Amino acid sequence: MNHPAKPILHFYKTIKNPFSVPVMALEEIMAEKIRAITYTKHPRHLYDIQYLHHQGVSINPDMVKTKIKSVYDEDFDLDKLKERLPEKAKDWMTALRSLLPTPLPSFDDVSKEVFEVITDAMK
Helix, strand or coil: CCCCCCCCCCCCCCCCCCEEECCCHHHHHHHHHHHHHHCCCCHHHHHHHHHHHHHCCCCCHHHHHHHHHHCCCCCCHHHHHHHHHHHCCCCCHHHHCCCCCCCCCCCCHHHHHHHHHHHEEEE
């Protein structure tokens, strides 16, 4: 995937010249997060998908499929994703408590919403 360079804004006096770093587009980050909730146990990716969705970031089904195929040599499998969601509940509070303001949204609400969003997008 092409990662365009974005300028870094900083206030360090020791760095004299402006510089840029390559970054993923939000749509690609969304695809990576969907890959991650399917193949890793980390609940933060579930929260990130909900957050990105609320920010208006859409799911590109072809990008999701390409990411999964290139990393795991498998086709996207909605049943596998659904099967792996509950294992993230155990670490939901401990993994997110230090990263997010309180109160945390409930795991059940977030997982239900995210699954519905992904299901609709990947039809």
